[in-house]
Amino acid sequence: MATLIAVLAGDGIGPEVTAEGVRVLEAAAALAGLNLELREALIGGAAIDACGEPFPGETRALCREADAVLLGAVGGPKWSDPEASVRPEQGLLDLRAAMGVFANLRPVKTVPALYAASPLRAELLEGVDILVVRELTGGIYFGRKHREVDWAEDVCSYSKEEIERVLRIAAELARERRRKVTSVDKANVLETSRLWRSVTDRLFASEYDDLELETILVDAAAMHLLSRPADFDVLVTENMFGDILTDEASMLSGSMGMLPSASLNAERRGLFEPIHGSAPDIAGQGIANPCGMILSVALLLRYTLKQPALADEIERAVYAAIAAGTRTRDLSAAGTQSASTRQMGDAVLEQLGA
Numbered sequence: 303m304a305t306l307i308a309v310l311a312g313d314g315i316g317p318e319v320t321a322e323g324v325r326v327l328e329a330a331a332a333l334a335g336l337n338l339e340l341r342e343a344l345i346g347g348a349a350i351d352a353c354g355e356p357f358p359g360e361t362r363a364l365c366r367e368a369d370a371v372l373l374g375a376v377g378g379p380k381w382s383d384p385e386a387s388v389r390p391e392q393g394l395l396d397l398r399a400a401m402g403v404f405a406n407l408r409p410v411k412t413v414p415a416l417y418a419a420s421p422l423r424a425e426l427l428e429g430v431d432i433l434v435v436r437e438l439t440g441g442i443y444f445g446r447k448h449r450e451v452d453w454a455e456d457v458c459s460y461s462k463e464e465i466e467r468v469l470r471i472a473a474e475l476a477r478e479r480r481r482k483v484t485s486v487d488k489a490n491v492l493e494t495s496r497l498w499r500s501v502t503d504r505l506f507a508s509e510y511d512d513l514e515l516e517t518i519l520v521d522a523a524a525m526h527l528l529s530r531p532a533d534f535d536v537l538v539t540e541n542m543f544g545d546i547l548t549d550e551a552s553m554l555s556g557s558m559g560m561l562p563s564a565s566l567n568a569e570r571r572g573l574f575e576p577i578h579g580s581a582p583d584i585a586g587q588g589i590a591n592p593c594g595m596i597l598s599v600a601l602l603l604r605y606t607l608k609q610p611a612l613a614d615e616i617e618r619a620v621y622a623a624i625a626a627g628t629r630t631r632d633l634s635a636a637g638t639q640s641a642s643t644r645q646m647g648d649a650v651l652e653q654l655g656a
């Protein structure tokens with residue numbers, strides 16, 4: 303039976319980068335003799351335009367049935383009126399909740415070929431290899447929201463179970479890496495963070511005492527990511543802190559366009575998406591960096607299709623294409639010629655031998 307992959311291109315640069323991700327996925331499947339069935343569906347602003355809602359029933363049904371979901375990006379100025387009753391981003395949040403993908407893995411790596419694209423000095427970037435595990439289906443994103451004309455609230459809540467299950471994923475991944483976990487919270491101010499910290503301390507003392515545990519406050523973490531990025535191995539944190547810290551950390555790798563993500567549920571079925579948004583300022587120009595999407599395809603092969611060698615091969619191909627000089631505008635020095643989205647995809651396919 304074919305493995306079913308739902309492809310949700312979304313808005314802005316979503317369709318452009320998704321097209322390259324799909325080409326690489328199909329080429330990789332052909333190389334390895336995998337039987338995949340790709341089915342497209344609408345999400346976000348594109349779905350609002352077509353049927354008035356950002357996560358239509360048809361898309362929900364497909365994503366429930368699929369073995370994995372590949373997603374481009376959602377959102378854009380057309381749908382961002384703060385008074386609007388439906389928003390593209392809600393479609394993505396509903397999708398994450400519907401799939402129950404509570405653990406969002408965001409690897410941040412540096413390669414010498416891209417040191418110059420980062421605002422940080424090369425000496426700080428050497429050896430950076432961080433795996434951020436962001437809790438994805440709880441916290442302030444999903445708490446009660448209330449709005450009156452001149453007053454609003456967003457509630458942040460976490461249960462012990464929600465905290466424990468994401469910590470376990472982080473700990474287990476750390477056992478396959480450098481055996482260090484940094485848990486990030488704001489326990490000096492937030493009650494949810496005090497719970498987070500006590501659950502962490504207890505869990506690591508009882509079940510993961512073979513791992514080094516570091517706990518730091520989120521404001522300090524924002525600083526340490528710039529002052530000592532190579533010291534981190536697995537960094538685990540709640541939903542919104544993880545959102546903010548991964549945009550910051552993406553600049554270590556040279557560009558936000560480089561970062562992939564894998565969001566896994568209890569059955570390790572997954573949602574795979576680059577961490578960047580829909581980038582309306584460059585949408586439709588064919589210049590977006592597809593590497594975050596292509597690296598997300600690698601994560602899909604690694605985690606859902608259990609093809610680690612193929613995933614390694616795609617990651618190698620991306621970095622080889624960049625090292626050989628193919629770079630989209632976000633990775634290029636000012637005034638130099640840069641590659642289009644399609645040319646970047648072509649270069650990766652060439653490195654793959656596809």
Ligand code: IPM
Nearest residue numbers: 376377391394395545577579
């Ligand atoms: C991300 C994005 C989303 C988030 C938005 C589009 C809802 O910023 O995946 O990081 O905040 O989670």
Ligand code: MN
Nearest residue numbers: 545546549577
């Ligand atoms: Mn984000």
